[in-house]
Amino acid sequence: xxxxxxxxxxxxxxxxxxxxxxxxxxxxxxxxxxxxxxxxxxxxxxxxxxxxxxxxxxxxxxxxxxxxxxxxxxxxxxxxxxxxxxxxxxxxxxxxxxxxxxxxxxxxxxxxxxxxxxxxxxxxxxxxxxxxxxxxxxxxxxxxxxxxxxxxxxxxxxxxxxxxxxxxxxxxxxxxxxxxxxxxxxxxxxxxxxxxxxxxxxxxxxxxxxxxxxxxxxxxxxxxxxxxxxxxxxxxxxxxxxxxxxxxxxxxxxxxxxxxxxxxxxxxxxxxxxxxxxxxxxxxxxxxxxxxxxxxxxxxxxxxxxxxxxxxxxxxxxxxxxxxxxxxxxxxxxxxxxxxxxxxxxxxxxxxxxxxxxxxxxxxxxxxxx
Amino acid sequence: xxxxxxxxxxxxxxxxxxxxxxxxxxxxxxxxxxxxxxxxxxxxxxxxxxxxxxxxxxxxxxxxxxxxxxxxxxxxxxxxxxxxxxxxxxxxxxxxxxxxxxxxxxxxxxxxxxxxxxxxxxxxxxxxxxxxxxxxxxxxxxxxxxxxxxxxxxxxxxxxxxxxxxxxxxxxxxxxxxxxxxxxxxxxxxxxxxxxxxxxxxxxxxxxxxxxxxxxxxxxxxxxxxxxxxxxxxxxxxxxxxxxxxxxxxxxxxxxxxxxxxxxxxxxxxxxxxxxxxxxxxxxxxxxxxxxxxxxxxxxxxxxxxxxxxxxxxxxxxxxxxxxxxxxxxxxxxxxxxxxxxxxxxxxxxxxxxxxxxxxxxxxxxxxxx
Numbered sequence: 064x065x066x067x068x069x070x071x072x073x074x075x076x077x078x079x080x081x082x083x084x085x086x087x088x089x090x091x092x093x094x095x096x097x098x099x100x101x102x103x104x105x106x107x108x109x110x111x112x113x114x115x116x117x118x119x120x121x122x123x124x125x126x127x128x129x130x131x132x133x134x135x136x137x138x139x140x141x142x143x144x145x146x147x148x149x150x151x152x153x154x155x156x157x158x159x160x161x162x163x164x165x166x167x168x169x170x171x172x173x174x175x176x177x178x179x180x181x182x183x184x185x186x187x188x189x190x191x192x193x194x195x196x197x198x199x200x201x202x203x204x205x206x207x208x209x210x211x212x213x214x215x216x217x218x219x220x221x222x223x224x225x226x227x228x229x230x231x232x233x234x235x236x237x238x239x240x241x242x243x244x245x246x247x248x249x250x251x252x253x254x255x256x257x258x259x260x261x262x263x264x265x266x267x268x269x270x271x272x273x274x275x276x277x278x279x280x281x282x283x284x285x286x287x288x289x290x291x292x293x294x295x296x297x298x299x300x301x302x303x304x305x306x307x308x309x310x311x312x313x314x315x316x317x318x319x320x321x322x323x324x325x326x327x328x329x330x331x332x333x334x335x336x337x338x339x340x341x342x343x344x345x346x347x348x349x350x351x352x353x354x355x356x357x358x359x360x361x362x363x364x365x366x367x368x369x370x371x372x373x374x375x376x377x378x379x380x381x382x383x384x385x386x387x388x389x390x391x392x393x394x395x396x397x398x399x400x401x402x403x404x405x406x407x408x409x410x411x412x413x414x415x416x417x418x419x420x421x422x423x424x425x426x427x428x429x430x431x432x433x
Numbered sequence: 434x435x436x437x438x439x440x441x442x443x444x445x446x447x448x449x450x451x452x453x454x455x456x457x458x459x460x461x462x463x464x465x466x467x468x469x470x471x472x473x474x475x476x477x478x479x480x481x482x483x484x485x486x487x488x489x490x491x492x493x494x495x496x497x498x499x500x501x502x503x504x505x506x507x508x509x510x511x512x513x514x515x516x517x518x519x520x521x522x523x524x525x526x527x528x529x530x531x532x533x534x535x536x537x538x539x540x541x542x543x544x545x546x547x548x549x550x551x552x553x554x555x556x557x558x559x560x561x562x563x564x565x566x567x568x569x570x571x572x573x574x575x576x577x578x579x580x581x582x583x584x585x586x587x588x589x590x591x592x593x594x595x596x597x598x599x600x601x602x603x604x605x606x607x608x609x610x611x612x613x614x615x616x617x618x619x620x621x622x623x624x625x626x627x628x629x630x631x632x633x634x635x636x637x638x639x640x641x642x643x644x645x646x647x648x649x650x651x652x653x654x655x656x657x658x659x660x661x662x663x664x665x666x667x668x669x670x671x672x673x674x675x676x677x678x679x680x681x682x683x684x685x686x687x688x689x690x691x692x693x694x695x696x697x698x699x700x701x702x703x704x705x706x707x708x709x710x711x712x713x714x715x716x717x718x719x720x721x722x723x724x725x726x727x728x729x730x731x732x733x734x735x736x737x738x739x740x741x742x743x744x745x746x747x748x749x750x751x752x753x754x755x756x757x758x759x760x761x762x763x764x765x766x767x768x769x770x771x772x773x774x775x776x777x778x779x780x781x782x783x784x785x786x787x788x789x790x791x792x793x794x795x796x797x798x799x800x801x802x803x
Contacts, residue, residue: 066696067477068689073465080682084466092686093459095443096451096635098764107437131501131662134681138662166661259682265466267500267637267684290660291536292501292508311504312450312629314637316462317687319438326436394468
């Protein structure tokens with residue numbers, strides 16, 4: 064019986080996530096497992112909640128990491144906030160908007176969607192028009208569309224949603240820790256993220272936060288949350304208060320990883336980390352230009368941490384990505400859905416957002432593309 | 434800002450889980466993160482599926498670890514197999530049976546339950562009688578009731594369920610890797626487990642397996658699975674086949690831990706591991722006897738890995754457990770629900786099931802209880 068773990072060769076993760084992980088986070092993952100009710104562990108939980116609040120700039124009491132990946136965070140927000148026949152509007156300009164629509168539909172909501180061209184941001188006038196026509200219970204949008212590299216105007220949409228009276232739900236999986244996320248300022252009511260993007264922790268947890276209005280909706284539900292595992296009315300009894308009522312056994316060691324990942328960002332300074340993402344994005348764009356490679360998204364809507372590159376005509380997508388991972392141990396992402404074969408997705412997330420990563424990728428590109 | 438990870442002192446985990454973790458599993462958790470579509474990682478996934486099959490003695494194709502803790506595995510089985518108005522029977526003799534009832538009810542099923550005294554096993558005659566009266570779509574039971582230390586007669590119940598025609602769902606969270614689990618032989622249709630019990634991996638994943646009959650039910654559903662994150666019809670497209678369709682980013686490093694945990698058990702030999710659990714249970718019972726401590730469950734129904742001990746009258750539950758964790762760094766569990774203050778739960782799971790653990794606990798008990 065061969066142990067395949069022994070032959071893992073560390074890759075340079077420059078795809079849409081997971082991103083590179085620092086040694087300090089790896090070391091955190093391997094710390095001794097504590098019991099999920101151990102007072103030492105409870106203290107760590109409290110710190111984790113406060114670290115998450117800082118990274119998304121909120122005072123929300125209900126701020127917890129969900130015991131699943133980013134998609135579990137998405138499911139958590141919808142299943143706690145949406146009841147059958149609720150009116151939901153989803154703004155869609157990529158894969159992760161489509162998912163939200165699917166999730167809301169499965170919950171029996173009356174779901175409308177506004178669709179925008181993939182690779183372009185949500186258009187505010189269309190949203191304003193739709194919201195003027197109909198009152199919604201919830202409006203959902205993706206902040207950083209990982210499938211296209213587009214940054215949506217989340218702050219501006221927030222103002223429109225506020226006027227409509229709906230709850231405002233935002234997917235911050237790829238944005239948290241890489242660009243500004245001002246949950247309270249932007250009037251976001253529910254938000255979910257993931258650990259494997261700009262937090263640079265391995266995948267497995269999903270920070271989630273609810274405003275008081277969102278908590279109000281949860282508290283006043285007519286029906287039980289139809290999902291036991293993700294029922295926040297029970298999860299919060301474990302994550303706060305004095306009783307710490309057991310719900311499910313928390314993923315202890317993954318939470319160590321998240322603790323360290325947040326700690327490292329706060330130590331470097333959130334503003335500095337955000338600036339680093341911006342700087343590295345600009346460096347990458349200028350380097351790509353020297354190779355004649357162009358970005359898929361217009362400059363004003365580009366994400367720094369997810370760079371969608373047009374695959375030049377005549378270049379074989381799979382061949383280039385295969386060479387990158389096999390010959391250079393560099394992973395980049397391909398396009399999803401209608402963008403398959405048309406774009407590469409180069410991630411500059413968290414630990415990956417460093418000069419050395421860009422240099423290595425450019426060296427490899429120069430050899431492969433020439 | 435103080436980094437609390439630096440002050441973690443390794444405890445001896447002798448509660449109901451998490452259990453002690455071996456150095457090889459800690460090292461596995463800290464291996465370099467691979468991309469979730471990296472061929473090296475796909476090879477690991479294939480091994481993990483085959484290891485799980487060996488530990489639960491099944492040939493089931495649909496055998497995957499769910500990206501959440503044991504409770505997520507429970508939710509997965511119910512949400513994929515139960516449709517609104519399905520007739521479900523839950524056999525309840527502890528906390529984890531009660532949970533199953535709650536989950537099935539939230540899914541809109543018509544749920545009956547047979548309740549047995551906590552601390553005693555499910556009575557076959559009652560089950561036979563109930564199944565003779567009504568046809569069910571699904572019958573669910575917990576194999577190893579972690580809240581009481583009782584082993585239910587899962588093989589015998591399987592025969593009765595088969596005659597009824599219902600699907601047979603079994604919670605093997607605490608039994609897998611500690612006592613025999615013969616999924617195919619016992620005619621179990623769906624099973625879930627957890628990593629933090631006898632597998633001795635930190636919490637965070639839930640092995641799940643479906644028989645062909647269960648897969649048939651999933652395939653022929655009238656409605657979409659009302660849970661996107663746990664929809665096995667999508668998850669299996671990532672975990673098998675050639676396309677490896679992205680669903681959610683797998684919890685890579687946790688899966689390394691599960692890989693190593695299963696590998697270690699198979700290396701020691703499943704039979705040897707099961708015998709070790711039995712031997713250590715007997716040693717513990719005889720040692721407890723010297724202190725006048727008695728077991729809560731009658732001998733024929735006792736689990737080796739979860740030993741429920743009657744708290745002697747006049748002894749302060751919280752005080753003893755507090756001293757154990759604070760003065761000796763030993764964690765044991767208290768009773769849940771009606772058993773709070775009445776029993777201690779001493780786990781001998783996986784890495785914890787060793788002579789040294791028992792010796793340390795007995796030394797501490799001798800000092801505290803005298």
